[in-house]
Amino acid sequence: MIKPSIDAFNKAANGEMEIELYYADQLVPTGELFRAMQRGTIDAVQSDDDSIAAPVDVSVFGGYFPFASRYSLDVPALFNHWGLKEIWEEAYGEVEGVKWLSAGAWDPCHFATKDPIRSLADLKGKRVFTFPTAGKFLTRFGVVPVTLPWEDIEVAMQTGELDGIAWSGITEDYTVGWADVTNYFLTNNISGAWAGSYFANEERWNELPDHLKTLFNLCMDSSHYYRQHWYWAGEAKLRTQGEKLELTSIPDEEWATVEDEALKFWDEIAAKSERNARVVKILKEYNAAMAKAGRPYRYG
Numbered sequence: 001m002i003k004p005s006i007d008a009f010n011k012a013a014n015g016e017m018e019i020e021l022y023y024a025d026q027l028v029p030t031g032e033l034f035r036a037m038q039r040g041t042i043d044a045v046q047s048d049d050d051s052i053a054a055p056v057d058v059s060v061f062g063g064y065f066p067f068a069s070r071y072s073l074d075v076p077a078l079f080n081h082w083g084l085k086e087i088w089e090e091a092y093g094e095v096e097g098v099k100w101l102s103a104g105a106w107d108p109c110h111f112a113t114k115d116p117i118r119s120l121a122d123l124k125g126k127r128v129f130t131f132p133t134a135g136k137f138l139t140r141f142g143v144v145p146v147t148l149p150w151e152d153i154e155v156a157m158q159t160g161e162l163d164g165i166a167w168s169g170i171t172e173d174y175t176v177g178w179a180d181v182t183n184y185f186l187t188n189n190i191s192g193a194w195a196g197s198y199f200a201n202e203e204r205w206n207e208l209p210d211h212l213k214t215l216f217n218l219c220m221d222s223s224h225y226y227r228q229h230w231y232w233a234g235e236a237k238l239r240t241q242g243e244k245l246e247l248t249s250i251p252d253e254e255w256a257t258v259e260d261e262a263l264k265f266w267d268e269i270a271a272k273s274e275r276n277a278r279v280v281k282i283l284k285e286y287n288a289a290m291a292k293a294g295r296p297y298r299y300g
Helices: 003-012 030-039 057-061 074-081 084-092 132-141 150-159 170-175 202-207 210-241 252-270 274-293
Strands: 044-047 098-105 109-113 127-130 144-146 164-168 184-191 195-201 246-248
Touching: 003 210, 030 044, 030 098, 030 195, 057 084, 057 274, 074 084, 074 098, 074 274, 084 098, 084 274, 098 202, 098 210, 109 170, 127 132, 132 144, 132 184, 132 252, 150 164, 164 170, 170 210, 184 252, 195 202, 252 274
Parallel strands: 127 144, 127 164, 184 246
Antiparallel strands: 044 195, 098 195, 109 164, 109 184
16 A cells, blocks of 8 residues: 555655665564664554554554544544644654654454354454454454464464454455455444554654655655545445455444444543543544534434
């Protein structure tokens, strides 16, 4: 997802600077990315706060915070127009050595599983690869979160170490090969969009002249936009035209209990810090405004 924007940056920089791009876990495990960036082993990272174990209270909202968003556009709206950007700048301003740069959205979070999920009862006991905070929430419904290196997931599904994956939408399931080792895709999602950010080693960022900082900011925005339409198109196309995964659904009235439980989870997270409470307040106000606005912002 990030490659087109980095290729564009390297071309536009015209030899003044070149960014070398690496895959997740290629240099260090994902959970060590933040510390590696602080030390200067890595100059910059694009990931979510939750996965890279960012040492800030708001890291819990990175990745897939349950039901915080319904659509991918909710994420940039929340950051750029509802105050999350300022809160993230505040939080990371307290951490030495790392500069938080920008947040954006990826795909929604769905289950892809070996066995069909048609009720909440079907989730009980399922060993699922997912994000840290999403996993903590899903334990309320009997899910057993499993932490493994990203590149081991396909094999873990084949060997039976995992029963399912709740890491992405259907586009990524097809793109990375997970649709080849799972059979079913649950249309109910636990979040409408992944929320993640760009980060940089502060010293290396400060070394850049302003015109290269501006160029990188433009490329970040370009990458955010690219993901918006790439995933949005892919999710619909593969649900309707994909031939590898059978779609299943949990009835809306049963799934509503999961959404209700998420609000209790929000309140528990809000109680952990004053800053978390501010984030949860914004999420509640935003979602209430979207519901009041009605179509096309919210349906039902």
